[in-house]
Amino acid sequence: MTEYGYFLAAEEHGPAELVEQARMAEQAGFSHLWISDHYHPWNGAQGQSSFVWSVIGALAQATSLPVQTAVTCPTIRIHPAIVAQAAATSAVLLEGRFRLGVGTGEALNEHVLGDRWPQAPVRLEMLEEAVTVMRQLFEGHEVSHHGKHYTVENARLYTVPPEPVPIDIAAFGSSAAALAGRVGDGFITMVPDPELVARFRRGSGAGGNAKPVRGGLKVCWGQDADEALRTVHRLWPNMALPGELSQVLPTPAHFEQASELVTPERLAPSATCGDDPDAHVAALSAYAEAGFDTVYVNQIGPEQRGFFDFYRTKVLPQLTG
Template sequence: MTEYGYFLMAEEHEPAALVEQARMAEQAGFTALWISDHYHPWNEAQGQSSFVWSVIGALAQATSLPIQTAVTCPIRRIHPAIVAQAVATSAVLLEGRFRLGVGSGEALNEHVLGDRWPPPAIRLEMLEEAIAVMRQLFGGRKVSHHGKHYTVENARLYTVPEEPVPIDIAAFGSAAAALAGRVGDGFITMVPDAELVARFRRGSGAGGNSKPVRGGLKVCWGPDADEALRTAHRLWASEALPGQLLSLLPTPAHFEQACELVTPERVAQRVICGPDADAHIRALAAYAEAGFDTVYVNQIGPDQRGFFDFYRSKVLPQLAG
């Protein structure tokens, strides 16, 4: 049976607001949390970008829900040995309720130290090595690693959870889905694509059906559908950008320039806007039909309380039934 979680969007809300949204999500009946991991927002209108590991520490004290990053890129901006320490500490604070979501990243966040931004195939190669480094460190033993992309010398994590942290891999194409199947503990993708899910499960071998598949989508609830669409277009026109632009553009200003070409009508094709409960239910059900185990919903814009009231009374009970 598919579960439904809430997606905390750190690009759009300050840390205290994210913590309050987590409380409201639990009260509304959501059963899990995602939180984004960014250095920059996608545009200036979003206006936030807090350090995810600090926020997770606060969330650990505010909610009993499981939490996952969606997603962390451990290949460039932060060395995987340091990510491993942050992950292990988060898992201890959350008493086993933490999963790490990883992906090959976007230049928007990862170019900030001035390093070259590699092509997709190299980023996937780096991601696989980074995952191997982190898993060694999760064991709490001294690790030395001299690989193609990373070096670790005499490193040991002393604060580690009782069980290694599961690592789910995000993918939007066949090569990344194959990597997720081969080395991931689970799969993350943002579209209800049954074939991509099947590719992941085939790549996982005999145990593929037991690995969780998680997905997410944005909505913009509001009593006026036209106003909700204007909010979605103002804040998240990037949802409708095509191809590899999301991973290649380096600054919020570049995204704003690209999004000038995105019409409200194109955003409406990607984001459910307004108060029609059936439309929200259909969008979520598409993920369940494609074989997803958990679907995370993000509400665009400031009216978070209205969204949670709507989902508590109109949407989640229908999905449970």
């Protein structure tokens, strides 16, 4: 049976707001939490980007829900050995209720130290090696690794959970989905595409059906659907940018420039707006029908309390009842 979680948008809300939203999500009946991991927001209107590992420490004290990063890039800005330490500590604080979601990242976040932004096949290669390094470290033994992209010497994590942290891999194309099937403990994607899920399952081998598939979407609850769409257009026009732009544009200013081409009408299919429960149920049900195990929903804009009341009374009962 599909479960439903809340997606904490660290690009749009400050750390204290994210912790409060996590509390409200649990009270509303959501069963899981996702949290984004960014150095920059997508644009200036979003206006936030706190350090995810600090927020996760606070979430561990504020909620009993499982938490997952969606997603961390463990390849360029932060070395995988450091990501492994952060993830292991998070899993200890959350008493095993933590999963590490990883992906190949975006130039928006990963170029900030002046490193070259590699082509997509190289990024996939780096991600696979990073996962290997982190898995070794999660065992709690001393690790030395001299690979094509990463070097680790005499490193050991002393604070580790009883079981290694599960690593789910995000993918938007067939090559990345195949990688997720081969080396991931689960699969993350943002579109309810049954073919992509099938690609992941085929790449996972005999045990693939036991690996979870997780997805997420954005909505904007409000009594005026047109006003809600304007809120989406003001804060998240980047959702409608085509192709690889979201992976290669380096700054929020570049995203703002590209987003000038995005109209509200073009953005409308990307987010369910308004207060029609059936529309929200249909949007989430599409993921369940595509074979997803957990679906995470994010409310765009400031109407957080109204959103949680709406989902607690009108939407989640239809999905989980």
